Amino acid sequence: MKPTILLLEHENGSLRKSAHELISTAQKLNGTNPIFGILLGKRASIATQEAVKYCNTVYYSDNSLFDGATADFYCETLLPILSPYESFLMITMGSGKSGNIGGRVAMKLETAYSADVIKLDKNEDKLIVTRSIYGNKLHVLFEIDDSRIILSLRKGVFDATLNEIASGEIVELSEIPQDNKRTEVINLIEEGKKKVDLTEAEIIVSGGRGVGGPDAFEMLSELADLFSGAIGASRAAVDEKWVSLEHQVGQTGKFVAPKIYFAIGISGAIQHLAGMSNSDVIIAINRDPEAPIFKMANYGIVGDLFKIVPELITSLREELNK
Amino acid sequence: MFYYSKKIVLILHEKAQNKELEDDNLNIAVCIKQVPDTQAELTLINDKEVLLSNIPLVINPYDEYAIEAAIQAKEKIGGKVVVFSMGPDSVEEKLRMALALGADEAVRIETPAEVSNPLNTAKILAKALVKYSFDIILFGKTSVDENNSLIPSAVAELLEYPEVSEITECSFDQDSLEARRRDASITEVIKVMYPVVLSVEKDLNEPRYPSLIMIRRAKAKPLQVLTIEDLDITSDELNSIEKKNTFLKFISPPDRKSGIVFSEGSASELVDQLVSRLKEDKVI
Ligand SMILES: Cc1cc2nc3c(=O)[nH]c(=O)nc-3n(C[C@H](O)[C@H](O)[C@H](O)COP(=O)(O)OP(=O)(O)OC[C@H]3O[C@@H](n4cnc5c(N)ncnc54)[C@H](O)[C@@H]3O)c2cc1C
Ligand SMILES: Nc1ncnc2c1ncn2[C@@H]1O[C@H](COP(=O)(O)O)[C@@H](O)[C@H]1O
Numbered sequence: 001m002k003p004t005i006l007l008l009e010h011e012n013g014s015l016r017k018s019a020h021e022l023i024s025t026a027q028k029l030n031g032t033n034p035i036f037g038i039l040l041g042k043r044a045s046i047a048t049q050e051a052v053k054y055c056n057t058v059y060y061s062d063n064s065l066f067d068g069a070t071a072d073f074y075c076e077t078l079l080p081i082l083s084p085y086e087s088f089l090m091i092t093m094g095s096g097k098s099g100n101i102g103g104r105v106a107m108k109l110e111t112a113y114s115a116d117v118i119k120l121d122k123n124e125d126k127l128i129v130t131r132s133i134y135g136n137k138l139h140v141l142f143e144i145d146d147s148r149i150i151l152s153l154r155k156g157v158f159d160a161t162l163n164e165i166a167s168g169e170i171v172e173l174s175e176i177p178q179d180n181k182r183t184e185v186i187n188l189i190e191e192g193k194k195k196v197d198l199t200e201a202e203i204i205v206s207g208g209r210g211v212g213g214p215d216a217f218e219m220l221s222e223l224a225d226l227f228s229g230a231i232g233a234s235r236a237a238v239d240e241k242w243v244s245l246e247h248q249v250g251q252t253g254k255f256v257a258p259k260i261y262f263a264i265g266i267s268g269a270i271q272h273l274a275g276m277s278n279s280d281v282i283i284a285i286n287r288d289p290e291a292p293i294f295k296m297a298n299y300g301i302v303g304d305l306f307k308i309v310p311e312l313i314t315s316l317r318e319e320l321n322k
Numbered sequence: 323m324f325y326y327s328k329k330i331v332l333i334l335h336e337k338a339q340n341k342e343l344e345d346d347n348l349n350i351a352v353c354i355k356q357v358p359d360t361q362a363e364l365t366l367i368n369d370k371e372v373l374l375s376n377i378p379l380v381i382n383p384y385d386e387y388a389i390e391a392a393i394q395a396k397e398k399i400g401g402k403v404v405v406f407s408m409g410p411d412s413v414e415e416k417l418r419m420a421l422a423l424g425a426d427e428a429v430r431i432e433t434p435a436e437v438s439n440p441l442n443t444a445k446i447l448a449k450a451l452v453k454y455s456f457d458i459i460l461f462g463k464t465s466v467d468e469n470n471s472l473i474p475s476a477v478a479e480l481l482e483y484p485e486v487s488e489i490t491e492c493s494f495d496q497d498s499l500e501a502r503r504r505d506a507s508i509t510e511v512i513k514v515m516y517p518v519v520l521s522v523e524k525d526l527n528e529p530r531y532p533s534l535i536m537i538r539r540a541k542a543k544p545l546q547v548l549t550i551e552d553l554d555i556t557s558d559e560l561n562s563i564e565k566k567n568t569f570l571k572f573i574s575p576p577d578r579k580s581g582i583v584f585s586e587g588s589a590s591e592l593v594d595q596l597v598s599r600l601k602e603d604k605v606i
Binding site: 099110190303 | 358363364366383384439440445466468469470471474475476478479480482483484485486490505506507508509511512515524525562563565567569570571573574575580581582583584585589590592593594596597599600
């Protein structure tokens with residue numbers, strides 16, 4: 001048996017969109033191999049109810065030791081689950097702790113490994129992965145050949161449609177590693193207002209230096225809210241401290257691939273394009289007709305954003321309410 | 323509770339016995355990577371080769387924050403900063419830069435011809451790092467050319483160190499540090515006893531510039547060059563990992579062509595034109 005093992009991200013008892021992307025990818029790839037979902041941390045047991053509709057076996061633990069735990073602790077939890085299998089394909093999400101965990105396990109078991117994959121194909125038995133490198137200036141293809149393979153996927157670029165299967169089995173992990181006592185969680189600060197995660201958003205409204213200050217981001221939020229979208233920003237806007245780092249899109253920010261990306265008062269520097277050029281539709285608003293962003297936008301308006309955006313909000317609100 | 327590759331860990335730890343830094347001070351390592359300037363355009367020579375010869379090479383942007391963090395740690399708690407990079411000759415210039423910024427020693431590891439898998443990079447770096455006995459090992463969170471975000475975790479695993487990744491704040495103490503990181507909508511505040519691996523997020527600090535005096539002094543600081551033979555790593559060992567991933571080819575990402583730009587009319591006319599077009603194309 002060669003299971004496909006998925007490390008599923010979840011929050012407040014629901015699977016995150018990234019988990020849907022993993023399951024969907026595994027289902028498409030898989031044929032007859034069983035899919036194992038792994039859910040660790042707070043309210044994992046609740047999220048199993050959703051996961052078990054799509055996975056043959058769901059392993060979970062909501063032991064509080066996972067809250068704020070470092071990747072080594074997760075890695076030690078996973079090794080006994082993985083090591084009995086002579087062959088497996090494990091898939092995690094590429095960024096953040098999930099990526100760290102996959103990387104540690106890959107090093108430990110010396111499996112084949114490929115990080116931040118943007119496309120996954122099968123050629124007979126072999127997996128072909130595509131990675132985006134040099135700030136999306138280039139894609140590179142590798143053939144992966146090993147009995148044990150660990151991959152991480154770039155968030156937001158894989159399809160997330162799921163097929164329900166006959167309900168699977170839920171297994172609670174009873175053996176959790178001892179607390180190593182070397183790390184101590186001092187505090188876990190939960191964000192008050194629930195914000196949409198950029199990498200999960202279907203619509204992103206981004207502002208750059210052209211928006212002139214933090215106030216204009218309120219206006220952009222109004223536009224984003226029409227679509228339950230998220231707020232992005234160029235590095236210039238982040239460096240000015242108009243918005244926080246989590247909003248930065250680009251080579252040293254987030255890689256995003258929404259259905260619609262609004263670039264407002266953003267010139268389209270190469271490092272910004274690196275983060276958003278995989279968007280389905282790009283809409284640019286800029287007063288400079290020569291701005292490089294127009295070279296890759298599907299739609300553009302040349303004009304003053306302070307005049308255009310309020311009109312756009314009114315017009316779209318009418319359209320969406322129809 | 324470790325299940326596999328016990329062998330590597332044992333070898334690493336045997337090596338650690340002959341520590342080369344024998345004082346009570348803290349030992350801090352920073353690993354930096356040389357990458358093509360993010361501004362540069364890349365050209366494909368054919369589907370197997372990229373033209374990189376005319377492109378300026380810089381320190382991976384995230385690693386600049388790691389260097390600064392190492393120097394700040396040393397300023398606060400004392401100790402010695404050693405900077406490591408695996409790469410060609412040209413990497414020495416970047417190592418000298420780190421020395422000018424305040425690092426004390428540098429180590430360049432010659433990249434073996436067979437290596438392209440980042441797991442091997444991690445193995446080699448771990449073998450070099452373990453020759454010393456470091457309390458804090460700093461990395462950037464990712465390399466902007468390859469985006470593996472792997473090396474810090476893989477090195478930490480080989481050394482059996484915990485890792486705190488993508489840190490946005492950090493305060494160093496004599497035997498532990500406290501760091502902050504973001505995990506989705508949660509900010510984690512974590513205290514870790516040394517030794518520890520850290521990977522740093524942009525904006526952790528404000529990297530300083532080197533002074534002229536420091537640049538001059540840096541020339542006299544020790545810079546050692548190691549090969550995999552010095553690290554007792556064999557080609558076979560590397561190849562067993564290399565053969566799992568076979569490079570097929572490079573392709574250019576699908577081209578985005580410029581679409582339709584509306585530039586004539588008042589704001590409301592422009593918006594009307596856009597919105598009706600979006601409807602027509604079923605974008606909304
Ligand atoms: C190593 C490195 C990494 C980087 N990483 C990133 C990254 O991850 N993300 C990123 O975004 N950048 C990154 N950058 C920075 C990048 O090079 C640019 O400096 C930055 O993207 C510019 O941001 P901007 O487009 O908002 O500002 P600008 O280039 O200043 O553009 C502002 C635009 O607003 C327009 N404008 C002004 N006023 C108005 C108005 N009233 N109405 C309409 N339009 C208006 C102007 O015409 C202009 O086109 C990086 C740079 C380096 C060196
Ligand atoms: N060749 C290298 N030499 C030294 N450090 C490296 C090298 N490659 C990667 N690193 C370090 O590992 C971090 C993450 O790189 P990566 O895992 O390739 O995304 C970088 O920011 C560097 O700190």
